[in-house]
Amino acid sequence: MSFPLVLLPGLLCDRAVWASQCDELSDIANCIVPNYGTLRTISDMAQFVLDSVPGRFAVAGHSMGGRVALEVVCAAPSRVIQLALLDTGYEARQDGSAGEEEKASRLRLLDLAYRKGMRAVGIEWTPGMVRTETLDTPVYQAILDMIERSSPDLFEAQIHALLTRPDATRVLSEIRCPTLLLCGREDRWSPVARHEAMHKAIENSVMCVVEEAGHMVTMEQPVAVNAALRDWLLTESEGEST
Structure with a gap:
């Protein structure tokens, strides 16, 4: 029997970042990909997920979506059956020069979005998000298309959410x-x-490193990601049936 699997996208990502997973896991899970709209904090995004999906569910978050997933667990741990964190982080923005550098870098991209459009942001930003071999492939073009479907206003809201992100160290x-x-x-x-640090901090966790993939792992290596998520989902399903 299928159950809700909430798949949380990251910065400037939409359902396309989880497209392969939605297709390949549909036999065992009812896949739901929320749209945060222009919500401006990680906690508001998490509350939107909790309000939108009834009952208990499994949740997987990629990049910024992983931070939202951690906030979901923090706010309502009894509702989360299983958790998957993909290419993400858990710490707040650093104090001092490192934090200011992050802010300046993100705001430069936002300025580019307002001046030249979202595809210009993708062209500037995406090469660092994938492995070199992914450049000039259909996958890379799909990532650029996904970013272009977004808007500067949405980008601004999500940048605000990331710059004010909570520290989830205790949650782990x-x-x-x-x-x-x-x-x-x-x-x-x-x-x-x-991710190894998170693995050590989280009881009852498993670690999977996907070869030949960068940050956009769900699109760069969908077969490997699908297999890992299927194993993760079925392990708990088997445990509940015994």
């Missing part, structure tokens, strides 16, 4: 549901080491 040690940590081997934004 409180997670009790079966948890998957998954990361592309060549992710330069959310590296493997960060």
Whole structure:
């Protein structure tokens, strides 16, 4: 029997980032991909998810969506059956020069969005989000198309959410549901080491590193991601049936 699987997209991503997973996991899960609209905080995004999906559910978050997933668990742990965190992070924006540098970098991209449009943002930003071999492929074009479907106003809201993101370090040690940590081997934004730290902090978690993938792992290596998510989902299903 299928059950709700909430798939949370990251910054400037929409249903396309989870398209393969929605197709391949439809036999065991009712896949739901929320649209945050122009919500401006991670906590508001998490509350929107909780208000939109009734009852208990499994949740997987990619990039910014992973931060939303952690906030969902923090706000309503009893409603989350399983958790998967893909190419994401858990710490707040750093204090001092590092935090200011992050802010300035994000605001430069926002300025570009308002001056030249969202595709210009994708062309500037996306090369660092994928492995070099993904450039000039249909997958890369699909990522650019996805970013172009967004808008500067939505981008501004999501930047605000990321710059004011909560620190979820404490949440990690409180997670009790079966948890998957998954990361592309060549992710330069959310590296493997960060996921290993989360794996050590989360009880009852498993770690999966996907080869030949960068930050956009669900689109770069969908077959490997689908297999990992299927194993994660079926492990809990089997446990509940015994």
